Amino acid sequence: MAKPGARVLNMHVNEKLLARVDKYRFRRMHASRTEAIEALLEKGLRADRRPENEVAQSVLSLSRRWREDTRLASSVTAIAMHPAYQEMIGLGAEALPHIFGELAAESDNPGQWFWALRAITGADPVPADKKGMVREMAKAWLAWAAENGYR
Amino acid sequence: MARLGGGERIPLIYYRSPATTEYNCIAWAAGEIARWWWPDGMNEYYWPAGAPREETLAAFIAAYSSLGYAPCANADLEEGHEKVALYVGPAGGPTHAARQLASGLWTSKLGCMEDVEHDSTGEISALGANPIYHYGEVGAILRRRAAETTAPPPTE
Numbered sequence: 001m002a003k004p005g006a007r008v009l010n011m012h013v014n015e016k017l018l019a020r021v022d023k024y025r026f027r028r029m030h031a032s033r034t035e036a037i038e039a040l041l042e043k044g045l046r047a048d049r050r051p052e053n054e055v056a057q058s059v060l061s062l063s064r065r066w067r068e069d070t071r072l073a074s075s076v077t078a079i080a081m082h083p084a085y086q087e088m089i090g091l092g093a094e095a096l097p098h099i100f101g102e103l104a105a106e107s108d109n110p111g112q113w114f115w116a117l118r119a120i121t122g123a124d125p126v127p128a129d130k131k132g133m134v135r136e137m138a139k140a141w142l143a144w145a146a147e148n149g150y151r
Numbered sequence: 152m153a154r155l156g157g158g159e160r161i162p163l164i165y166y167r168s169p170a171t172t173e174y175n176c177i178a179w180a181a182g183e184i185a186r187w188w189w190p191d192g193m194n195e196y197y198w199p200a201g202a203p204r205e206e207t208l209a210a211f212i213a214a215y216s217s218l219g220y221a222p223c224a225n226a227d228l229e230e231g232h233e234k235v236a237l238y239v240g241p242a243g244g245p246t247h248a249a250r251q252l253a254s255g256l257w258t259s260k261l262g263c264m265e266d267v268e269h270d271s272t273g274e275i276s277a278l279g280a281n282p283i284y285h286y287g288e289v290g291a292i293l294r295r296r297a298a299e300t301t302a303p304p305p306t307e
Binding site: 067069070071072074075076077080086096106109110111112114115116126131132133134135137 | 155170171172173175176177178185186187188189191192194195196197206220240244245246247248260261263264277279281283284286
């Protein structure tokens with residue numbers, strides 16, 4: 001549970017970056033790693049991640065291609081094995097805020113994002129009696145996203 | 152069937168509903184509009200208890216058997232019976248289901264798109280630009296008495 005008023009940085013952090021962050025904290029006496037990372041980002045550090053807008057663009061263009069190709073498909077397997085869908089899964093956690101954004105925007109007609117969300121997060125927030133009820137599935141995932149800082 | 156001068160077939164398809172992702176063709180043919188039916192390996196979607204959770208024609212026949220359907224010889228309209236056509240795609244797995252109406256027309260839910268009516272089972276075999284997602288050929292015709300209205304069994 002995040003402290004009240006705490007900020008959440010949604011980014012991939014590796015050991016190399018953490019070492020650099022801790023060195024910076026030691027020199028500048030920053031209170032938290034989050035503040036140190038923000039300070040370093042302000043100084044022009046670009047962590048080991050794709051720019052946010054690049055990931056957003058990727059999800060947008062891949063999802064358009066995926067939807068267009070699979071709009072007549074009923075097979076969840078065929079839908080999820082589409083190359084663009086697999087590519088979105090391959091974007092990993094960085095894609096989650098954008099996938100959740102798509103899911104929230106489609107509240108009346110949620111897309112079949114559920115395999116991707118399971119694959120990326122390892123979570124399974126949909127109750128057994130709601131399986132197949134896509135609006136309920138979307139609600140469960142959006143609640144999970146809120147609880148886990150993705151929205 | 153209407154044809155253009157060059158021999159190109161004009162599909163006789165009527166759109167009957169708005170596009171929705173709430174249910175798919177398998178659910179629609181089974182008479183349900185609340186769930187997306189599919190025996191996916193991630194167990195994310197509804198599949199009738201008792202039917203094998205696998206993407207084979209036998210598993211789909213078992214799913215409809217839970218609603219009183221059994222394989223029959225042909226897709227001809229038979230008074231007092233409802234029929235369902237199960238399609239098998241180019242890769243060999245089930246892809247689609249259509250249900251025959253009392254008029255003799257067939258009704259299909261097209262993926263995430265609309266419900267449609269079509270005059271024969273073959274009308275929708277090759278919809279869409281990408282052959283990978285074509286519904287393919289009818290692999291089995293099932294029927295039950297029209298009075299049999301069995302509620303879908305619960306999820307496993």
